[in-house]
Amino acid sequence: MKRLFLAAACALAFAAPAVQVEAWGNTGHRLIGMAAVRALPDDLPAFLRTPEAAAEVGELSREPDRWKGAGQPHDRERDTAHFVDMDDEGRIMTDKGMSIDALPRLKSEYDAALQAAGISVNDAGYLPYAIMDGWQQLVRDFAYIRVLTAQAARETDPGKKAWYLADLRRREALTLRDLGVLSHYIGDGSQPHHTTIHYNGWGDYPNPEGFTNSRQTHGQFEGSFASRVASLQAVEAGMTAPALDGFDLRRRTAAYLKTTLAEVLPFYRLEKAGGFRDVDGRPDPRGAAFTVARLSAGASELRDLTVLAWRASAGASIGWPAVKVAEVEAGTTDPWLSMIGED
Template sequence: MKRLLSLVLAAAAVAAPQSAAAWGGTGHRIVGQAAARALPAEVPAFLRTKQAAIDLGELSREPDRSKGSGKIHDQDRDSAHFVDIDDEGKILGGPSFLPMPATRNDYETALRAHGLDSVKAGYLQYAIVDRWQQLATDFAYWRVLKAAEANPAWKKNRAFFTADRKRREALIQHTIGELSHFVADGSQPLHTSVHYNGWGDYPNPNGFSTARLHGPFESELVRDRVDPAKVAAGMTPVKLCQCAIEQRVVDYLSATNRLVIPFYELEKAGGLAPNDPRGPEFATRQLSAGASELRDLIVEAWAASATRTIGWRPIAVQDVLAGKVDPYPALYAID
């Protein structure tokens, strides 16, 4: 998908926020479906069906499909798709990308100290963490509802547990769709860089292209020349970080950002030209990286959900699974 017209007409790269849709609809669909088909058996079965993979591929496109809903909607959400890291590891020449400030408010405070804000700078790292945390909570509710359905001591409220579990499954699929989108954005090097659509108005001793490369690379090239089967084949084995989600996310985005110069070197060498295999190979590797990361984040969210609390007043997931606490009051709401 190409940039919105307002961005195409922008005079300076640093003066306007990005509005591109990393990978276009085709790439996002590929990442979502590949990740879903690679989920291990420990993840709930409703996410591992053929239809679930198809659905995730479509839901992965939603954060782009909602664009154009209105000025407030778009300005708040468009900058979730990128983060503009410069050649010194700083955000638009301001605060360092690393370490990641603890909250979005802390991030905004650091940006304001340099006359910046996240509308210009992007906040992809926070979008990924936010959706992962929501997914872990969604999974926690699902665990509780599944256990409550099966417990004969709580059968008088089984109809509610069953209906609420089905609602939660729909919410989980939607949450994973959003997570998928932002994780895929994070595998596209141009979504982690100030050089997001040509090298831009920056020192350019290597003579890298200043042409608008973003859309043709992530959309037309992927649509016409990337094989989804090769993306799936290129996925890595499940790798769990055993670290804070914030650390995993910035490590992932930092790894993608290190490919910005190789991307421009590839373009300079003719790798994006029609019939040159190097462009599709590069895109395939990054789509595989995005699908692998998404699968791993789903697995980690599932594991984390076992230690959560849910409802009001809060109850521990493990207490429900052990049959110690009837979750109905916390789930139905005692206000």
């Protein structure tokens, strides 16, 4: 994200020190990652379906915010992955920008189209591509896990078997890390301010309802307010039923971000009505419900995309020379040269 805020400490099943972060803050990102992993179905790999994996993904969900401060070009390139600023009609930045429903296949094409429209990519953000890239990486991780798991179980050569098992452990660790990174960007996509030109107060736009222009609104909502009202149990209770049919990555990503964009106006109306203030020393329940619903939306989407990545991995080809995952799982192809590397 392009704005820094101070988030309160998270206390879920453990305590963690308060640090300066971006996006939802420690609490929100941890909760999204943990709730999603805890909701994974039994047909996903067993290493994911443990309390330790849920806690690990929760921690790793904060990684893209913790990367910040490495210097340039690192920061400039990655900061803009946390958001996509759409106008009220779902177009990138202005009416000259493309619709979120018309995202080009490549980020380079997206960049070129924005530049041709006189829009800075750094101002617009590229969150859709961060989500899509993260999902595709998870598919690759799962494909390797399928191959390594299948071949380690049938390998009779002790040296090869030991290598397969060691590489499987490496890939499991990488998968948790990559799932955490995907969790972060999906979490960013569930926060209305990450999808709108009205990200720091309503801004210099027509404002007939008199919404706030306070530049503190964004940070207070996603950080201190969220940390006070959200809990793992509440986020899990608010998660929706899986939606896994008719999957298309670009369409799914656009629909997810449009759904969040539709919450921008309700947020500002609720803020104007005092929904993010305290009532008798306690957070207003209207604001609490709104916040938890957004976190639950992020957790639901992460759960679904993880399941869809696992399913997609069955049809992948990996390694070099490439081998088909399905053939290795069926026992008709030996993947040794593809896995160890043929120079």
